[in-house]
Amino acid sequence: MATLQLKDVRKSYGSLEVIHGVNLEIADGELVVLVGPSGCGKSTLLRMIAGLERVSAGTVAIGGKVVNEREPKDRDIAMVFQNYALYPHMTVFDNMAYGLRNRRTPREEIEVRVRDAARILELDEYLERTPRQLSGGQRQRVAMGRAIVRKPAVFLFDEPLSNLDAKLRVHMRVEIRRLQQALRTTSVYVTHDQVEAMTLADRLVVMNKGVAEQVGSPVEVYERPATTFVASFIGSPAMNFLPVSVNGESRTLTLRGGQPLTSLDSPSPAQDIIVGIRPEDIHLQPNGQGEAVRLVVGIDLVEVLGADSVLHGRLVGSEDRIMARLPGIHRIRAGESLPLFVAPDRFHYFLQSGRRMAQQ
Amino acid sequence: MVENRPWLTVLSHLVLLAGCLVIVLPVWVAFVASTHEAATMLRPPAPMIPGTHLLDNYATVLFEGFGQASRVPQWLVLFNSLVMALGITIGKIAISITAAFAIVYFRFPLRMTCFWLIFVTLMLPVEVRIVPTFSVVASLGMLDSYAGLIIPLIASATATFLFRQFFLSVPDEMAEAARVDGAGPLRFFRDILLPMSRNSIAALFVIQFIYGWNQHLWPLLITTKESFYTIVMTVSRQANVQDGVVQWNLIMALGILAMLPPVLVIVFMQRQFVRGLTDTEK
Numbered sequence: 253m254a255t256l257q258l259k260d261v262r263k264s265y266g267s268l269e270v271i272h273g274v275n276l277e278i279a280d281g282e283l284v285v286l287v288g289p290s291g292c293g294k295s296t297l298l299r300m301i302a303g304l305e306r307v308s309a310g311t312v313a314i315g316g317k318v319v320n321e322r323e324p325k326d327r328d329i330a331m332v333f334q335n336y337a338l339y340p341h342m343t344v345f346d347n348m349a350y351g352l353r354n355r356r357t358p359r360e361e362i363e364v365r366v367r368d369a370a371r372i373l374e375l376d377e378y379l380e381r382t383p384r385q386l387s388g389g390q391r392q393r394v395a396m397g398r399a400i401v402r403k404p405a406v407f408l409f410d411e412p413l414s415n416l417d418a419k420l421r422v423h424m425r426v427e428i429r430r431l432q433q434a435l436r437t438t439s440v441y442v443t444h445d446q447v448e449a450m451t452l453a454d455r456l457v458v459m460n461k462g463v464a465e466q467v468g469s470p471v472e473v474y475e476r477p478a479t480t481f482v483a484s485f486i487g488s489p490a491m492n493f494l495p496v497s498v499n500g501e502s503r504t505l506t507l508r509g510g511q512p513l514t515s516l517d518s519p520s521p522a523q524d525i526i527v528g529i530r531p532e533d534i535h536l537q538p539n540g541q542g543e544a545v546r547l548v549v550g551i552d553l554v555e556v557l558g559a560d561s562v563l564h565g566r567l568v569g570s571e572d573r574i575m576a577r578l579p580g581i582h583r584i585r586a587g588e589s590l591p592l593f594v595a596p597d598r599f600h601y602f603l604q605s606g607r608r609m610a611q612q
Numbered sequence: 613m614v615e616n617r618p619w620l621t622v623l624s625h626l627v628l629l630a631g632c633l634v635i636v637l638p639v640w641v642a643f644v645a646s647t648h649e650a651a652t653m654l655r656p657p658a659p660m661i662p663g664t665h666l667l668d669n670y671a672t673v674l675f676e677g678f679g680q681a682s683r684v685p686q687w688l689v690l691f692n693s694l695v696m697a698l699g700i701t702i703g704k705i706a707i708s709i710t711a712a713f714a715i716v717y718f719r720f721p722l723r724m725t726c727f728w729l730i731f732v733t734l735m736l737p738v739e740v741r742i743v744p745t746f747s748v749v750a751s752l753g754m755l756d757s758y759a760g761l762i763i764p765l766i767a768s769a770t771a772t773f774l775f776r777q778f779f780l781s782v783p784d785e786m787a788e789a790a791r792v793d794g795a796g797p798l799r800f801f802r803d804i805l806l807p808m809s810r811n812s813i814a815a816l817f818v819i820q821f822i823y824g825w826n827q828h829l830w831p832l833l834i835t836t837k838e839s840f841y842t843i844v845m846t847v848s849r850q851a852n853v854q855d856g857v858v859q860w861n862l863i864m865a866l867g868i869l870a871m872l873p874p875v876l877v878i879v880f881m882q883r884q885f886v887r888g889l890t891d892t893e894k
């Protein structure tokens with residue numbers, strides 16, 4: 253059990269800096285998910301915590317002790333790799349026991365711990381098999397087993413589910429959450445799958461190009477995305493962005509086509525801003541109290557998913573692309589124009605730089 | 613290509629049979645010859661069915677020695693060959709697997725230079741460097757010794773290269789997982805890499821054993837005492853008798869004996885051999 257702190261952690265390869273100063277405090281027993289697009293530096297950050305990659309600047313502290321100079325084995329961490337990295341010539345039992353043997357754990361203790369882990373992970377019957385004789389999901393569980401038998405202070409997961417098929421992924425996701433809650437081990441989990449991120453995380457770290465753009469609970473990140481990048485990365489389909497200009501005195505927002513959209517409660521710091529609308533906040537009827545904003549949309553395409561339908565279209569007038577997600581099945585034909593409604597309190601306001609506007 | 617035409621089947625079997633005949637016939641002739649008396653062999657036509665002197669001939673060869681070239685009992689010569697072949701094989705594998713390990717898993721100055729130096733020696737087989745090698749071995753006083761037979765042939769670019777390719781195909785995460793599991797470099801090598809290389813080692817063992825066993829020129833050069841002769845060189849020496857009778861029956865028995873160990877190695881290691889050369893699974 254331990255806390256984990258990153259203070260201004262940076263990583264450079266030669267003169268190329270790929271992690272630009274990440275600060276993060278992880279509480280004991282917390283599960284933090286690092287999420288972001290490919291190449292944003294999630295794995296690099298995780299590997300620096302593990303000690304597999306040197307930290308170029310800043311400090312990594314586990315349980316209050318700076319571990320920058322420690323070998324992975326002396327950091328009290330366990331890691332689950334994307335390709336599992338099981339030892340192919342060893343049995344499942346030996347795979348799990350190897351780390352313990354290297355630490356000179358007594359034989360009886362190894363036996364007990366491996367059997368316990370195998371029972372939790374439902375691997376009892378497979379202990380004598382080699383990894384080649386297991387299915388993908390079973391291999392994944394062995395990789396988890398190898399981590400939990402060590403009872404480390406911190407678990408590190410690097411996209412552990414990305415090699416599984418969709419159904420198994422959902423199953424294992426739930427299993428991992430359950431296991432982590434039972435063991436209460438501080439964990440860092442890397443994924444580029446936002447559903448995994450939202451469902452697993454106590455806290456989310458959304459990364460973009462080597463920077464932690466936002467740190468917060470999944471709900472916070474969804475409700476109040478700090479930047480347009482976060483807004484478009486979390487949520488599916490991605491948030492719609494409409495460039496608008498602010499009419500000084502009346503604080504009215506007008507679309508590029510000239511139609512008024514809504515008006516701000518407080519003065520805007522900039523003339524041109526961006527309004528973000530989540531596809532799921534757009535409705536066919538103005539529901540609830542308060543007046544709703546009306547958007548007339550020319551429909552290009554309707555995707556019926558079963559539980560929802562996703563409309564793709566353009567705002568009549570400004571020609572901004574817009575997507576709406578409506579619950580249920582809708583038989584709307586492409587080519588039609590129809591009015592859609594959004595409650596103004598569901599608007600997100602961003603500056604041109606991508607930052608969220610402070611007071612709105 | 614799964615075709616089912618009768619004449620094609622017949623034709624392909626004929627081709628295969630012809631191929632087998634070409635290879636098997638000389639071996640058969642040698643075997644038959646080794647079961648007859650010397651006199652029978654000198655009278656044409658050469659016999660094609662086995663005679664009755666099999667045990668006599670082999671016993672003479674193994675325990676008495678014969679001819680002018682090598683009068684020591686030939687089991688000693690067989691033993692010398694075995695020592696040389698095994699020494700070369702084990703030495704080559706040990707040296708090249710450690711070299712490949714260093715080149716793939718450690719970052720040291722001039723790493724690639726080392727690799728290319730090793731690689732370039734591919735172009736220098738024993739025959740090319742035989743004169744300088746001989747003078748080095750001679751000045752080290754290693755003529756007529758097992759060390760002299762073995763050590764100059766141990767370095768192997770081929771094996772180093774093969775192991776390097778295999779290690780490169782092992783995912784980096786394997787080494788990282790071992791590091792997290794608390795295994796240092798040597799333990800990683802012993803517990804993970806070595807067992808994973810099993811098939812490559814087996815394949816190399818077969819190839820290198822045969823290479824070592826078949827060495828001819830080198831032992832011919834550096835051995836002067838009959839007690840250090842190897843079997844392959846003895847066979848050819850026995851056939852080059854200056855004057856007197858060539859004892860073909862005994863020479864053929866010797867030839868058959870010279871063939872046996874490589875055949876046994878292949879028979880017993882065939883499975884791993886094929887897997888080591890074809891499998892890429894980690």
Ligand SMILES: Nc1ncnc2c1ncn2[C@@H]1O[C@H](COP(=O)(O)OP(=O)(O)OP(=O)(O)O)[C@@H](O)[C@H]1O
Pocket residue numbers: 265270288289290291292293294295296297444
């Ligand atoms: N050894 C290296 N040398 C130079 N650049 C590197 C090296 N390793 C990684 N990078 C760069 O660092 C950046 C972050 O890589 P990283 O592997 O952390 O991405 P990631 O977020 O894990 O992506 P993915 O989701 O694809 O795994 C990438 O732009 C990559 O090109």
Ligand SMILES: [Mg+2]
Pocket residue numbers: 294295296
């Ligand atoms: Mg990655």
